[in-house]
Amino acid sequence: xxxxxxxxxxxxxxxxxxxxxxxxxxxxxxxxxxxxxxxxxxxxxxxxxxxxxxxxxxxxxxxxxxxxxxxxxxxxxxxxxxxxxxxxxxxxxxxxxxxxxxxxxxxxxxxxxxxxxxxxxxxxxxxxxxxxxxxxxxxxxxxxxxxxxxxxxxxxxxxxxxxxxxxxxxxxxxxxxxxxxxxxxxxxx
Amino acid sequence: xxxxxxxxxxxxxxxxxxxxxxxxxxxxxxxxxxxxxxxxxxxxxxxxxxxxxxxxxxxxxxxxxxxxxxxxxxxxxxxxxxxxxxxxxxxxxxxxxxxxxxxxxxxxxxxxxxxxxxxxxxxxxxxxxxxxxxxxxxxxxxxxxxxxxxxxxxxxxxxxxxxxxxxxxxxxxxxxxxxxxxxxxxxxx
DNA sequence: GCCTTCATGTAATGAGTTACATGATTCT
DNA sequence: AGAATCATGTAACTCATTACATGAAGGC
Numbered sequence: 001x002x003x004x005x006x007x008x009x010x011x012x013x014x015x016x017x018x019x020x021x022x023x024x025x026x027x028x029x030x031x032x033x034x035x036x037x038x039x040x041x042x043x044x045x046x047x048x049x050x051x052x053x054x055x056x057x058x059x060x061x062x063x064x065x066x067x068x069x070x071x072x073x074x075x076x077x078x079x080x081x082x083x084x085x086x087x088x089x090x091x092x093x094x095x096x097x098x099x100x101x102x103x104x105x106x107x108x109x110x111x112x113x114x115x116x117x118x119x120x121x122x123x124x125x126x127x128x129x130x131x132x133x134x135x136x137x138x139x140x141x142x143x144x145x146x147x148x149x150x151x152x153x154x155x156x157x158x159x160x161x162x163x164x165x166x167x168x169x170x171x172x173x174x175x176x177x178x179x180x181x182x183x184x185x186x187x188x189x
Numbered sequence: 190x191x192x193x194x195x196x197x198x199x200x201x202x203x204x205x206x207x208x209x210x211x212x213x214x215x216x217x218x219x220x221x222x223x224x225x226x227x228x229x230x231x232x233x234x235x236x237x238x239x240x241x242x243x244x245x246x247x248x249x250x251x252x253x254x255x256x257x258x259x260x261x262x263x264x265x266x267x268x269x270x271x272x273x274x275x276x277x278x279x280x281x282x283x284x285x286x287x288x289x290x291x292x293x294x295x296x297x298x299x300x301x302x303x304x305x306x307x308x309x310x311x312x313x314x315x316x317x318x319x320x321x322x323x324x325x326x327x328x329x330x331x332x333x334x335x336x337x338x339x340x341x342x343x344x345x346x347x348x349x350x351x352x353x354x355x356x357x358x359x360x361x362x363x364x365x366x367x368x369x370x371x372x373x374x375x376x377x378x
Numbered sequence: 379g380c381c382t383t384c385a386t387g388t389a390a391t392g393a394g395t396t397a398c399a400t401g402a403t404t405c406t
Numbered sequence: 407a408g409a410a411t412c413a414t415g416t417a418a419c420t421c422a423t424t425a426c427a428t429g430a431a432g433g434c
Contacts, residue, residue, distance in 0.1 A: 007421070025386075043385090104347055105344075149301050151298070152300060154358075154366075158355075158362075161354050166351075168350070177339060193391090198393085233416085381433085382431100383431085384432095385428100386428085392422090393421090394419100398417080399414100406408090406410100
């Protein structure tokens with residue numbers, strides 16, 4: 001008997017609710033407004049996800065209150081702490097190998113919750129793991145590229161350029177966070 | 190009653206079989222060896238996909254022949270033509286919005302099948318659509334970045350850098366294809 | 379009164395994951 | 407002979423997608 005890991009969408013919804021109570025419809029709109037279309041805003045994804053979160057006790061449904069009897073969801077204390085420990089999960093090699101969307105989602109939410117030192121640490125780990133994976137893709141490229149048709153080789157170069165771009169981003173992000181000045185506090189008030 | 194579109198994995202398998210007959214296990218190994226881990230090599234994904242392709246009449250299963258009675262699959266003529274028209278599908282805006290993996294998969298296979306002029310055209314369309322989408326993300330960034338926490342803004346910048354990297358890649362790939370010299374032929378022999 | 383949008387859902391379908399099952403073959 | 411690995415699958419489960427259903431509010 002194992003605990004099934006919630007999906008990325010589950011954590012996205014949980015995180016959005018960290019900004020205050022919202023209805024399912026509000027959440028859908030908020031996701032639909034995001035320019036990077038990476039998570040689904042379809043009702044068939046959102047509402048079942050909300051039910052999963054509620055079953056877990058991570059969110060609670062308030063009474064009908066809004067203009068049309070819409071029921072707002074909010075984080076429970078257990079939900080909040082589950083969300084924070086999701087943010088704090090160590091960055092594994094396997095996390096950076098695919099599209100890395102889950103890591104980015106976590107990063108996007110960190111600013112509102114975690115102290116800057118932890119965010120820095122996350123970026124360092126992110127850069128390290130991505131660079132390590134990049135090196136392995138490069139090795140593969142060196143050994144196999146000659147045997148590929150031109151477009152196959154170029155597709156591999158696409159992947160390499162992608163991971164290079166991620167490494168550069170991580171470095172830049174770390175620098176920007178460092179330069180942002182120590183004046184603003186972590187998440188206390 | 191509508192025809193359901195085959196999955197990316199279906200087309201990947203179909204494309205790999207374009208290189209000659211292979212068993213399910215061969216296909217699994219070939220996918221597992223790829224450095225960019227984007228498609229699943231799990232038997233629970235591969236074997237049902239092969240059955241779907243066979244049901245469509247796009248691949249055929251040969252008689253048991255190999256060392257352990259393994260049965261090799263091969264493309265049928267209908268499968269070959271379905272694969273080529275998949276390669277030739279126009280690049281839509283929505284195709285570039287997500288991770289763009291399907292487009293890259295198509296591109297990787299083009300070299301073995303399509304004439305260079307069509308590959309060039311694909312890259313032009315890819316660049317155009319990606320640049321257009323990038324512009325829309327930039328507009329969103331300009332208007333909303335100020336209201337975001339630092340990590341949210343940086344996550345958006347990650348997306349922007351990603352799409353910039355894709356545009357650069359497309360330009361470079363087009364140039365390399367052009368420079369490759371006109372001596373090798375398209376796909377006739 | 380009617381139509382559109384708001385708001386919340388359900389149903390059917392289908393793909394992918396993990397884990398397990400099964401037999402054959404090669405290694406030692 | 408026994409173990410590992412080859413090779414092909416199946417079963418249970420979860421999640422997402424598309425499309426549809428339902429009803430209430432507000433504009434005209």
